[in-house]
Each structure stands twice: as structure tokens, then as C-alpha cells.
């Protein structure tokens with residue numbers, strides 16, 4: 001991971017002091033709520049249904065054991081002994097007191113962390129492939145580039161009062177595991193015919209009320225020009241993005257209203273003025289950032305002997321191995337996912353004790369590094385194959401070995417009515433109902449991405465779930481709208497509406513029916529989306545609505 | 549009203565817009581007035597100031613930019629970030645060398661960002677706000693963006 005130097009540390013320390021001062025002034029009545037609002041948001045602090053919520057950045061989803069222990073400490077000391085990992089690879093604490101937030105930020109700064117711009121109308125945490133650096137299909141590790149963009153966007157003087165929030169994701173592999181097509185800007189690393197590194201730039205994607213798949217703004221921008229190109233896009237958006245209606249203020253609406261061509265012309269004209277200027281990245285600057293990342297010292301002599309023995313002797317371990325681990329680019333190593341979707345647990349939640357355990361295990365087996373994923377799980381990405389069995393045994397003792405990665409019980413779900421004041425309907429209890437129904441059959445059913453949001457703001461990404469569930473309000477009652485066939489993988493796609501909304505009590509049965517249609521119709525080895533594509537929506541509709 | 553220029557509280561040599569836009573040797577005009585009375589204004593030999601709204605289209609006056617000693621940008625609401633891009637464009641893209649002043653809903657907590665995009669003068673409601681602004685301007689020593 002990236003290690004701070006004195007400069008980075010000074011900046012976060014100064015930021016903590018700034019916020020301490022602002023909080024004091026707010027509590028003394030010298031700042032109005034309206035004036036304080038953007039200041040607290042740009043330090044990650046929301047005011048929610050029950051209490052403030054603090055969102056802390058995990059830059060591109062990589063954290064150290066030491067940082068994880070600090071999360072545990074914060075949740076014990078200032079919260080209710082748990083934290084919640086989000087779909088943008090960050091962590092949220094749901095119960096801190098406003099007065100303690102400056103102290104929490106100071107604690108975070110002591111381990112090279114912060115909550116800068118984790119909320120507010122500014123450039124948010126840069127996200128990337130959770131398997132960056134360890135997956136075999138990678139063109140280039142995107143993390144140093146994420147760090148370069150993180151630095152450029154941090155406390156950016158010009159882009160801190162944008163029309164709306166702004167999210168950037170970077171992918172370094174042909175297979176998009178960073179959902180770049182549903183970000184305000186998506187960057188895909190590419191090489192041109194001469195071997196130069198650069199980016200394809202997508203713009204205007206996003207979920208929420210108006211889900212839109214991003215379009216290619218430029219097929220190739222040289223790496224040296226990426227910051228000036230981003231600056232040109234942001235400047236056009238800042239100047240011309242709508243500010244009259246917050247639901248129409250994202251860049252996707254600007255691009256849609258003026259058209260991609262016009263938007264591109266404006267960006268190109270702006271870029272023409274600043275290209276080659278002070279934002280140009282010299283190769284030695286890029287190299288310098290790359291060198292600030294730890295190099296992992298892999299053992300090249302590992303074998304899979306111990307692993308093979310355990311796989312044949314322990315069926316439960318084998319099931320976990322097959323569902324929760326992946327091939328590593330380095331022979332003798334594997335990527336292990338830690339599911340935060342155990343039964344009776346809100347998706348993405350983790351207790352302070354579990355955080356400490358994960359920190360210890362990472363130190364013991366995985367270079368002291370932990371990843372957060374877009375699916376609200378964790379990953380230890382560098383496990384020697386022969387250590388997998390003992391890792392699994394320890395994970396099991398702490399309810400961290402649920403073998404359901406990628407299955408229907410590994411769902412994404414927003415906090416919903418339990419925590420969010422905007423919600424139309426609850427999501428956590430539905431999630432639990434689904435988990436109960438499918439716990440024993442999930443792996444046998446196969447991979448299905450189920451995503452659920454408590455309102456049309458879509459924080460649970462329902463519109464790109466293979467099965468999407470959206471909470472709607474019908475005369476004060478909680479109802480749920482289902483969609484099928486969404487995707488966030490390489491070809492992102494929005495799901496199609498199945499039919500009219502379904503009453504709360506019937507949602508789990510409806511999901512069961514959908515799964516059964518798939519099971520009844522699938523050909524050998526056929527995945528959920530392929531069956532759906534082949535047979536169409538009708539059989540699903542008939543089964544779900546026919547039975548009501 | 550209190551004016552901060554180049555990180556100091558100072559007096560204002562320009563006419564007070566609240567009372568009159570003209571004083572001996574200086575005049576402040578709106579973009580429309582400039583377009584209408586351009587020739588006269590140039591002939592008057594006075595030093596010229598221009599007021600702009602944050603969302604104003606500036607293409608028509610850009611080639612005259614050198615004729616002004618002052619550009620005032622009115623920030624209607626502190627949450628409206630367009631003023632930042634406007635100032636940045638004037639200062640860095642079009643190389644405006646005169647004073648760029650922020651007026652309107654200017655908050656001490658935004659002062660540092662404003663000065664980093666090209667504003668060199670900030671108009672605050674009173675001395676108390678101006679004093680606080682000076683403190684906030686000194687709050688950071690490390691910046692990631694080139695300046």
C-alpha cells in the first residue's frame with residue numbers, strides 16, 4: 001500500500017485541526033447549520049435518522065492491519081462496537097457523537113487515514129479493482145494512478161463546491177471489477193500500439209434515480225495527460241452542470257442534456273488551454289509514486305501439497321475454498337475473500353472483535369494487508385495456498401468463513417429504513433429473510449448478484465443487480481419493486497422491471513420463485529444471466545405474479 | 549465591510565458599490581454596461597473595474613480583459629462553486645493580472661480555496677469575519693495541487 005511521507009502527514013494533521021476549529025465554532029453558534037453542513041460533509045460526517053454517521057475513506061480499498069485495528073478501536077471507543085463496509089470500499093460508523101468526531105479524525109490521521117471528501121459535493125474516494133496487483137489478467141496495477149488522482153483531487157480548491165458528488169473509478173484489467181461504467185468518470189488502463197500507457201475515459205455513468213451507463217469520452221489519453229484531462233472535464237462540469245435541482249445535478253444529466261458530442265467539444269476546448277501545463281505527469285513523478293508502494297516479497301517455493309491434502313479430507317473446507325478463493329498471479333498463492341454476509345448479520349457489518357481478528361490474520365498470512373470489495377466483503381489477497389486451511393479454521397471460529405461469495409446470499413444492501421432518513425422501506429430484514437431462505441442452497445444455485453436499495457437513490461445498486469430489489473412507498477406501506485438482468489461486469493446493463501411492486505411479506509417467496517425458474521430452465525453450467533437472456537422475462541413474471 | 553487583499557486587511561481604493569459605482573479616477577461597471585458604453589469608458593481614461601456573476605458568459609469581453617484593473621465576482625451563494633472556475637479561468641487561462649475580488653456570500657472557511665484559484669481580494673461582512681479569515685488562510689502548509 002501507499003505509505004505517507006511527512007508532507008502527506010502534515011496535510012491530514014492540518015485538516016484535523018481545521019475541522020476541530022470548525023466544529024467548535026459550530027457548537028458555539030458561530031457557524032450556522034447551513035454553513036457547517038458542507039464542511040462536515042467534506043469530513044465524512046452525515047446527520048442521519050438516529051445519530052451522525054461518519055464515513056472514512058479507504059483509498060482504493062487497501063488497508064493495513066494497523067489501520068484495521070484503529071477501526072476496531074474507533075468502533076469500541078466512539079461507536080457501538082461495529083462498523084459497516086460500503087460498496088465504495090469505505091467504512092461507516094453509525095453512532096459517533098458530533099463532539100468526538102475531531103478526536104476520531106485525529107486517531108485516523110495517526111494511522112495515515114482520513115475522511116476527507118468521503119461525502120459532499122466534491123470528488124469522492126477514488127476506487128479501483130479490489131484485486132489490483134494480484135489478478136492474473138492485469139495490464140497494469142491501477143493503484144499508483146489512483147493515488148495520483150487521489151492527491152490531485154484532495155482539497156482541490158476549484159472542485160470542492162461542485163453541483164453534486166463526483167465519483168471516479170479506475171480499472172487496470174480488461175475485466176472490469178471496478179464498475180467503471182456506473183461512475184461519473186471511469187478510467188480503463190490501456191496501451192497504445194507503441195506500448196505507451198494511457199486511459200480510455202468514460203463519462204456520465206451512474207446509478208441513483210436516473211441510472212445511466214457511462215460512454216467513452218476519449219478512447220485513449222496518455223498517462224502524462226490524465227490529470228489535465230480530468231481537470232478539463234471537472235471544469236466544464238463545475239461551470240455548466242445544473243445547480244437548480246439536486247436530482248439533475250450529476251454530470252450524467254449534463255452529458256445527456258447537451259449530448260456527448262457537445263460535451264466532448266467543450267472538454268477538448270478547455271483541455272487545449274491547459275494540456276501540457278503544470279498538471280503534466282512526468283514519468284519520474286509516476287515512478288516516484290509507484291515506489292511509495294510496498295513491494296510484496298512472495299515466496300516462490302510454495303507448493304500446493306498441504307492444500308491438496310486438506311481439500312480431499314475436509315469437505316466443508318473444500319466448499320469454502322471453491323466459493324471464497326481465487327487464483328493469484330503468483331504460483332503457490334491464492335486470494336481469499338472474507339464474507340461479511342453471514343446469516344443474522346447486516347450485509348457489510350463487522351464487529352470490533354472481528355476487525356481485530358482480521359487484522360491479526362492479515363499480519364500472520366497476508367503481508368499485513370486487507371482489501372475491501374465493492375460487494376461489501378473483505379479480501380486477504382496474498383495467502384500461501386498451504387496456509388489456507390489454518391486461515392479458514394480461524395475465520396470459522398469468528399463467523400467469518402461463510403462460503404457464499406458471489407451467491408445470492410452475498411447480496412449488496414443499503415442501510416434502508418433502519419438507518420437512513422430517505423428510505424421508503426427497510427432492506428436489512430429483507431436481506432435476512434433471503435439469507436435464511438437460501439443459506440443451505442446458495443452455492444448449489446450458483447452465482448447470482450442480488451442488490452437491494454431502500455429507495456430510488458440506489459445506494460444498494462439495485463439497478464445493476466442480476467436480481468434488483470428497490471423499496472418503494474405505497475401509501476405509507478413498504479413495497480418492493482423487482483428488476484432482473486442488471487450487470488456491473490464488463491458490459492454493464494440496467495435490469496428490466498419484472499412487474500408491479502410486491503408486498504413486503506411476499507418478497508422472499510418472489511425471489512424463491514425467480515430462482516426456481518432459473519433452476520428449472522438452466523442448461524448445464526448456464527449462468528443466471530444467460531438463462532434469462534435465452535428464455536426472456538415472461539416465465540419469471542408468470543411464476544412470480546401467477547402465484548399471487 | 550472589510551477587505552482582505554494579499555492576506556492583509558486593507559482599505560479599499562475602489563468606489564463602494566453600495567453607494568456609487570464611480571469615484572475620482574475609477575469606475576466599476578457591469579458586463580452589460582461595458583458592452584453598451586465601451587468606447588466612452590475607454591475615453592474617460594478612468595481605471596476600470598468590472599462586476600461579474602459567477603455564471604456569466606465571458607466570451608464577449610475576454611479580448612478586452614487587459615483594459616480592466618479589477619474584476620469583481622459576486623458569489624450569490626457560498627455553495628455555488630462556479631466562481632472558483634471563473635476566477636481560475638480568468639487568472640490562469642486568460643492571464644488576467646489585475647485584482648480579482650470575491651464579494652457576496654464569502655465565508656472565512658472558503659477563503660483558502662478562493663485565494664488558491666486566483667482571487668487576491670476577499671470582501672468579508674465585518675472585521676471579525678476578516679480576522680477569522682486571516683487565521684484560516686494560515687491553516688495549511690501542505691497542498692497537493694501545483695500553485
Ligand code: SF4
Nearest residue numbers: 414420423454455459
Ligand atoms: S438507497 Fe435510499 S434508503 Fe438506501 S441508503 Fe440510499 S438513500 Fe438511504
